[in-house]
Amino acid sequence: MFPQLKQNVWNWRVVLVAAPTVAGAVVILRLAGLFQAPGWAMLDRFYRWRPPESLDPRIAIVTINESDLKQVGKWPISDQTLAELLLKIRANRPRAIGLDLYRDLPVEPGSEKLAQVYKSTPNLIGVKKVVANRLEATVPAPPILSQKGQVAANDIVVDADGKIRRGLLFLSSHSGENIPSFAFKLAQIYLASEAITPQSAENNYLKLGQAVFMPFEPNDGSYIRADAGGYQILLNYRYPEGSFRRISLTDVLENRMPKDWVRDRIVLIGTTGVSLSDFFYTPFSSNFTNELKLTPGIEIQANITSQILSAAIDGRRLLRTWSESWEYGWIFFWSCVGAILGWKLPNLKLAIACLIVASGSLVAGCYVAFLSGWWIPVIPPLVSLAGSEIAIIAYLGYTERQERQVMMTLFGRYVSPPIAEAIWRDRDILIKQGRLKGQKLMATVLFTDLKDFSALTKKLNSEELMDWLNEYMEAMSEIVLANGGVVDKFIGDAVMAVFGVPIRRDNKDAIADDAKAAVRCALEMAAALESLNKRWQAQGRPTTRMRVGIATGVVVAGSLGGVHRMEYTAIGDCVNLASRLESFDKSINGSICRILINKRTYQYLDGLFAAQLIGSFPIRGRQGLTRIYQVLPAQS
Incomplete structure (x- = not known):
């Protein structure tokens, strides 16, 4: 019972603070x-x-x-x-x-x-x-x-x-x-x-x-x-x-x-x-x-x-x-009404409409009391009603801006608008004390890396290298976002993306959709890189190839960092596996883009993409053998 009461108090903490505070302020103004x-x-x-x-x-x-x-x-x-x-x-x-x-x-x-x-x-x-x-x-x-x-x-x-x-x-x-x-x-x-x-x-x-x-x-x-x-x-x-x-x-x-x-x-x-x-x-x-x-x-x-x-x-x-104590109680009551209206109503227009209705009810009630011989003050409770609702709306607006800032700081550059909207819709579930809560999710992780990048860095000066690399990263990021993924981080020439975060997938079909989106993303990355290579070659700049590792499994996703630097990321065995698949046996040919996936990802594809079993191999950091599949290029 006590934990439930504690939770209720926490859920209504803003109302419990705002209502008596505004009522107290109104009483002071009344006495003044x-x-x-x-x-x-x-x-x-x-x-x-x-x-x-x-x-x-x-x-x-x-x-x-x-x-x-x-x-x-x-x-x-x-x-x-x-x-x-x-x-x-x-x-x-x-x-x-x-x-x-x-x-x-x-x-x-x-x-x-x-x-x-x-x-x-x-x-x-x-x-x-x-x-x-x-x-x-x-x-x-x-x-x-x-x-x-x-x-x-x-x-x-x-x-x-x-x-x-x-x-x-x-x-x-x-x-x-x-x-x-x-x-x-x-x-x-x-x-x-x-x-x-x-x-x-x-x-x-x-x-x-x-x-x-x-x-x-x-x-x-x-x-x-x-x-x-x-x-x-x-x-x-x-x-x-x-x-x-x-x-x-x-x-x-x-x-x-x-x-x-x-x-x-x-x-x-x-x-x-x-x-x-x-x-x-x-x-x-x-x-x-x-x-x-x-x-x-x-x-x-x-x-x-x-x-x-x-x-x-x-x-x-x-x-x-009324006696002064009854009047103060009357002021507090309407302060609570205003605070509850501001706290519970979903949008500003509805809150204003309900404020007008509540104000009319207050005036009408006091008028009926007047007809019965009672002079019940209208203005202090009216100010209390409006003041507490405005205070709550202002607080919610402030916290919403703060939460949006948290979201934008963590996701603004790395998610598509639909995902951003979904994150904002579920912010009450995701955010706690300015951080996105850690949660276990079934997701698909994608790692990319460029082949022979170290050799390529010797062919370009630093300014040319950064321009070249930014052009590549921008193209790959756009493809991740277009397929509903989250760009987790850039590590040198590597890109880590996650599909299925931060909104929990509650059914097998949704998890399968994430796996398919990740593979589709890898194939589109290959096509985009091919276009980039043609342009770079025409400009006399270096061309490159890439490797992709994709794994579906359980990740732990949430905010990581301190006050001065914080980012949203995913960690866990699935992340490590995707990274290992990307770097696995670099001798395996994959044309311009080699794509390796784990067994669970393959199972979720339902034959939508052409893939073949390479075999079962030991992977560093994992017990037993891991079955590895290769996704074949789209033209095959």
């Missing part, structure tokens, strides 16, 4: 904040993809728009106008009234009348700004409402890209006082009529009705080291801008509000006029085809209020996130 903005963008896209939900009938908005400003003729509107507005809304018996206007100072006329409305309207909630920033200072609440405890904070949490994705339930002042948010205060009044009051859940989380509100943490979702002060929640927007019931200030003042339009509802009063600049970007603002849309602050407050009510009463899902 590189995926925060893309993660927000993907969340925004999920919001825009989601089908619109039904409107929340519990909320209505009274807007103060540009037309209203022209009608009343001033801003801020007077206390008289505001008092009349509140009285007309109160008369229709809403559950709560939220005044999202800063009214810490009187705006005459009508201050006394507004003060009386403040005192006599227990379900009216005013606002103040608690947290100052570089653009805005703190703003106190109306004094009377503050004394009556009918005040909440309307502070908004803005992300670094200017969008609102988080809402506040509570926040803390500099004095340490916990102040409820505007939306929470209104929702609390409404829920009290439904006999729903705040409770403490596990981990001291806030519980309202059916919902437990888990506080936002600094690294939730795609956030990294965000300010999680106060009691924040992720907003699960229900509507894009303009989706709540609206009526204008002028319509209310002129008694054009439908009957029961605000009864038993939460009524929010706020500005929507462009000149008043109370607008924010939300996930629905992004659009590649239109201008960015801004959402009035009062609508954002309505969304937060609706989210609290819907969760507490209807059980609508709040937006939740």
